[in-house]
Amino acid sequence: MIRPLDGMLVADFSRVLAGPTAAVMLADLGARVIKVERPGAGDETRAWGPPWAGSSSAYFEAVNRSKESIALDFTDPGDLSLARALADRADIVLENYRTGTLERFGLDAASVRARNPRAVYCSITGFGSTGEGATMPGYDFLVQAVGGLMSITGDAGGEPRKVGVAMVDLLAANHAAMGVLAALLHRERTGAGQHVEVALLSSLIASLANQAGSYLATGAAPRALGNRHPSIAPYETLHCRDALLAVAVGNDAQFHALCGVLGDPALARDPRFATNPARVEYRDELQAALEALLAVDDAAVWATRMLGAGVAAGTVNGIGEALALARRLGLEPTVEVGAGHPPQLAHPVRYSGFAPAAPTAPPALDAHGAALRAWLAEPVD
Template sequence: MTKTGALAGVVVADFSRILAGPLAAAALGDLGATVVKVERPESGDDTRQWGPPYASDGTATYYLSANRNKRSVTLDLADPAGLAKAVRLATRADVLIENFRPGVADRLGLGYERLRQANPRLVYASVTGFGSRGEGARLGGYDFLVQAVGGLMSITGWPDGEPTKVGVAVVDVLASLNLQVGILAALQARERSGRGQHVEVSLLNAVLAALVNQASGYLNAGKVPGRLGNEHPSIVPYQTLRAADRPLAVAVGNDAQFSKLCHTIGAPELARDPRYAANASREANRADLVVALEKALAAKPATEWTAVLQAAGLPAGVVNDLAEAFAYAENLGCEPVVELPRGVRQPASPIRLSASPVSYELPPPRLGEHSDWFDAWLEEK
C-alpha cells in the first residue's frame, strides 16, 4: 500500500475477467491504485488459457496484456468462507469492477445494493454486454458479436466483400476506456458528496457511441453508411494509395493540403482541375482522382514518398505491421514499450502525467500468487 501515483491509496477489487474489466483495472493500477484481482481457484481468469501465443514461461500472452500491476487471490465465491472474504474486500475497497452476467452478483451477495449498505463510499463499476435492464440483460456480451450487431462490421471491409471485424477486440477496449472515465468521475464526485455510486458501461452502447460521425450521419441525415475499404466517407484523399511497391496512407484533410500534395508528387495540374479543387468535388470524382494520384505515386516506393511528403508537412506513412509499428514509435522517441519483471514486455501506457507519472511495479500475477498477502491485509484492521 506504499504505491505512488495519481491514485495512490485507492484500493480496487477486480472481480472481472477476460478483457474490458481487467484492462480498466490494470489502467487504474498504472495510475497508482492497489488492485486485488479475485480469481476462481484452479482455472482463474479465462484468458490464462487463451493461447497460443505463449510467453517463454508458458503464460498465455493474452492474459499478460490486461493484468499488470495487480495482486492475484483465489476465492471460491460459492463457498461461504470465500464469499465472506470477498465481501470484506468489497467493504474496504474504493472501487469494485465486475462483469458477471446481470443478476449473478446479486445472487452471490456481491450486488451493488447490498455492498453500498456496508460501504457507502464504494464506486461499483459494471461491464455488461447489452445493459442490465430489459431484454439485453439476458444476452451474453462478446466483442465479436457486438461488433456485428452494433453496426461496426457493416462499415468495415471492402464494398464488394463481406462485413469484417476489426483485428483486435476493439469494443472491449472502448468499453474499458469508458469504464475508466466513469470510475474516475465517480471518485471525483465522491470527493464532494462522500458517497460512491454505480457506474455501468455496456459493450453495445460503447460501440454505438464510438461510431461518431457515421452515427451522426444516420441520426441527423438518415444516411446508412456502407463499407468503403480504406476510404473516408467524407474526405478525399484520406485513404491508402498505391505507390511503386506497397500502399501509402495519405490523410489530406483540407483543400490547402490537397494542393500541396499535388505539387509535391509532381502533379500540380490536379490541384487546378475543377473536378478536384474542392473536397466536395473530389468526393464526387473520387475514382478518377485515385487513378490520377496513383499514376503519379507509381514513380517511387512508399517509404521514399513518406519521407518526401512528411518533409513537406503532409500526413503520410506506410502501412506497418506490428514489428514495424513498434520500431517506428521507438524511432520517434515515443518510448512505446515497458519492461516488467519476469521478462514481460508490454505497450506502455499512453498517459503522460508530469507530476504523478504512471508506474509499472508488478508483472501480471501468477494465479493466487498474493493470497497470503491478501489474508494478512484483511486482518490489518
C-alpha cells in the first residue's frame, strides 16, 4: 500500500505539543519521523505527570507515537555534526525553538536550506519570528488569553476561561501539517523547498471564525455567553429532569420539530419564538419555556426522541462516554501501539486509497540513538 509520505524523512526538533502533534500526523501519512531530544531530560512533556503511563507521562505518550528518538547535545561538536547531518538528509524539518536559538548551531532555516535546498523547513512560534513577537514565549494558555479566545469562553458575566484542552497548540499543529503538505506539493512542481512559518497567535486568530467576523462587521467585541450561541437559539445546554441536554437548532423547521417532540407545537407560533432572530432576542424566555417542558423526563430520553425527529441533541458526555459513542458509530477513535503502552487517539481522516501507517509505541529517550548515530555517520551517496 502506497501512502503519500512513504520514503519521506522528518527531522523533528520540536517539543511539547504543537510540533510533536504535527509530526505524528506526518507519520500517519507514511513519513519516517526522527525525534531529536536533549540528553538526560528529553522532551519536557516526559516529566509532565501525573498521570503516568509506565515510565513515561500520559501527556508525552499522547503525541509522540510512531517516532524514533535520538538524544543530541548541540553544544557537543560530535552531536551537533549528527544533528546537521539529519537536517541535511531530511525532507521535512520541524522546530519550535525560540527565534534565533538554532542559528547558533547552523540548524536554522537559512543554514539548513543552504545545505539542503529541497528541505521543507517548518518553524512554529508563539508570536512570529520578527520584531517584538520573536522574543515572546509562546504557551497555549498565554495565547488563549491575549488572542481573544478566553474573552468569549466561560459563563456570561463571569471570568474569562481557557478551553479545556490546549486548543491553540492543536490548531497550530494542523496548520503546520497543512503548510508542510502544501510546500511538499510545491516542491514536486518546482524542485525547491521552502520555509513554512506558523505562529500560535495567527492560528488562533484565523480560527475565530464568526466571532471575529462579528467584530469586523460591527466593531463590537463579542462576549462570553456560556454554552449559548451569539446568533442562533436554541443552541445551548438545557436542564432536563436529571441532567443537561445539548440542543442545536439551526433553522425554523427544526424548531417546529423540537416543539412537536416536546408536546407544545404552539410554542413555535409564539411571535417571540417564530423566527431565529426573535428567539435570539428572547432567548431567556425561550430557555424558561423549554426547560419547563424538558423537566418531565431525563436528558437521554429526550435526546433519543429529538434525534428521531431530526433535531440535533445529545447528552453532555465525559471523555470515556465520547469514546464509547465513537466506537458505537464505527468511527474507531483509538489505536493500539504495543504492549505496555495505553491506546492512543487515531488519525481522524479516512482515505479511500490508503490506510494510515500502523502506529508504533512512543519511544524511550534515545531508544534508537545507537542505530541512528551509526546511520548518520555514514557518508551520503
